[in-house]
Amino acid sequence: MPEGEIARPVFYLLPVWMVALFYLLAATGLGFFFYGAWHRVRRYLRGRADDQAVFTWQGLVRGAAAIFPNRTVFRDDPYAGIAHLCTFWGFAGLFIATILVLVDNDFLRFVLPEWQFLKGTFYLVFSWLADLSGLLLLAGLFLLASRRLILRLPFLRYQARPEAVRLPSPPALAREDWLFLGLLVLLGMGGFLLEAFRIRAGGPEFERASFFGWQVAQGLGSLGLSPEGAQAAFPYVWYFHAVGALALIGWIPYSKAWHMLAAWYSVAFKDHAGAKRLPAPPEGDSGGYGRIEDLTRSELVMLDACTRCGRCHAHCPAASGGFPLSPRDVVQVLRAYAERPAANGALAGGVVPESWLWSCTSCLACVERCPVGVWHVPMIVQMRRFLVAQGQVETRVGETLQSLGRYGNSFAASPRNRAKWTQGLGFKIKDARKEPVEYLWLVGDYASYDPRVQEVTRSAARVFERAGLNFGILYEAEQNSGNDVRRIGEEGLFEALRDKNLKVLEKARFEKIVTTDPHTYHALKNEYPNGRPVLHAVEVLDELIQNGKLILEKTLDGPVTYHDPCYLGRYNGIYDAPRRVLAAVAGEVAEMPRSREKAFCCGAGGGRIWMEDVPGVTQRPAESRVREAAALAGVGVMAIACPKDLAMFQDALKTESLEGRLAVKDVVELVEECMSK
């Protein structure tokens, strides 16, 4: 480097042996990195091939749009968003800076010295940006560490797990979390210290571009560090920083730091929509996930994308109610298992205990909240499928499945009584098997058989009739849609129910399907080969009110609140139609703190409504939910749009002694109330 040029000598003040040793260490660090990375990729390739294309250009664009602004991290946690964005861009800036030095010093210097670019104005801008990146990194890390040290966020702590689940131990996870954070802090601070020593050792005036390093150098000077002292200490400070950086690089593929790469994949190339429509079980006799090789390659990458941020855990109705399930633990255990399958025995029912798997309500809050695109629910269902194939289901679930297979409903009731609810309506509902209708109404089990829900079903029939809807039902030929059967993991029974329903649908003449049941809605819309539109009753009501076919004579006193059913909201994105209907009947919808995408499950989904209570439960999801609604000032009605909600919340009102305070009513009942003066 010519005298007086604006640039920085690399390996400044370092003896030759130190430079040589550095290259040796660099090779070792990179060796560790590539060996670990190769190991991981090889493990991914042992997984099952994905059934969808993995790489897509849309995915790349979607991924960049989500990852560069850290959008998924920001969502519902701006603090974490800012902290991570600072860390992300700080780290990215320093990473790019390091790459530039590498290219300039270790490549161009030997090959094309006239192309070297780290000099002059570019060098000044480079220095300034690198300092900014370092500051961003440290600021981000400070915010992140505060979440653990000062805010002590409860979902960042790991609970003790049952004896049988050995790996990974919660203290080991916590140690890794701190090691990651600590290494980054060490690197950020070490970098500035190194810069300051270099400047103090005789850095020229233009080094002021390294604005923060310059200040640290001044600080060191005022602390009594002489330029000679800085020169003497410089090689050691340099080594401290270099070894730290290489240690981090080498450690990345062996730790959660790997999320820097794995999350790119899961965020970019895996769409949440895929988690809503359950994938087929793996080929073969296992029926589901019994071994780690049964997981798809994408799922294996997803496990590695997890940073244990705890959002799934915090939003899980099972985890927050004291059920023995934490979606985060499922991911952690699967990941540890993927690393050492031989040491751990069976997967479903073994390292992932049955009690965890059966606690899931399939509400999708975990998938929805996950910033790195992990599909907890499909993996849980795949493991359930394995248990079901082994005949490992609790007695009551077995009886319910048997009833569904034999009678087509979960009530062990005669199919001939399916349309008994129509008695006393005062008019006859068309039989869609015999005459053409515009709307084919698939009623669903709870709406047909549960005496409490039957009143709502009759209300829907009266409203449809008064609005002049041309609709019919299938009477005793309808069977349960199989949505929850599928989520229990009984794929064979789901297929049998689906095929029986499709056979009947084939013969009926109709244009659209309507239902009051979000579970039926989801199955018909997304998991049946059905080409015709599927509408939930609230969508039909919304349309009827908008086009003036349904006339409201009065409005209710006072605001109502609305509970988003999982299979209508998170699964299908129907948030606005029910709110528009409620705004028309009640003037105002008071929102609960957990609403729309963040709505809290009633606890019935995924077949949980057919399962026994779990010992140790501190608060059933439905109880937590009615308390949340009752806490809203001036709200006396919680509107719902799912027959299972009615059953769950009415029970919860009783156990929470809120019967006088809050009423649970279906949207359709409120509409009917307002249709007459």
Next chain:
Amino acid sequence: MNIVALLRVVPDVVEELEIAPDGKALDSEFLRLVISETDDHALEQAVLLKERLGGTVTALAIDAPEIDETLYGALARGADRAVKTGDAEMNLSARAAALSFAAAIRDLGPVDLIVTGAQAIGDLDGLVAPMVAYYLGMPYLGTVTGVAPGASGKSATVIREFPGGVRGEFDVPLPAVLGIQAAEKPPRYVPVAKVRAAMKSQSIATCGVATAAESGPPVVEVLSMAKPEPSGHAQMLEGDPDVLAARICELMGARGLL
């Protein structure tokens, strides 16, 4: 240990039972036939014993409409063989059913243990199981809730439960016929995929149909069947609470309750 589980189907009482127009039988139009609940327990007990001790389980059923479904279910649950006997068209009496079972068992080869439901809704007297034992010359124990074959395989310890909370342990030489009241564990759920796999890979044999001559002409004849006449109705009172209260007092007084 070779175990045979005897299975029969019975009308499903979830469906409302209708009497046929001739007034002498159940109307078969809406009749749904399901495996008798105690037979289901007997099959479960047989499979549990096989899982514990090894051996084979043969599911042997009296032929009936849709019996194949039940037998494939038994195969899927863990039975090794499925066999049907008897005549699906004949509504077999207990004696004819027992004769058919006995004839089939003789055809099946060596047997160590025969289990079946202690009772069925079509056989409330629990006649079939002891009759099978009689025709085969084997000992019989009914209302069994637990079986533990001895190490020699020559005898078994059998648990029976009696009214009043009394439990008895019996030693019975094998082969024997046991009427099962309840299996140790409730019958397991058999996933649909397993039943389908059994349908694909296994088949149902037929054997030992007892002839009409063997069982002899029916000596008991059905004269008529009818739904029981309701003996009394609840009376619903409606109206103003004060009037109602007076009316209730009056009614109770008239019955000497006040």
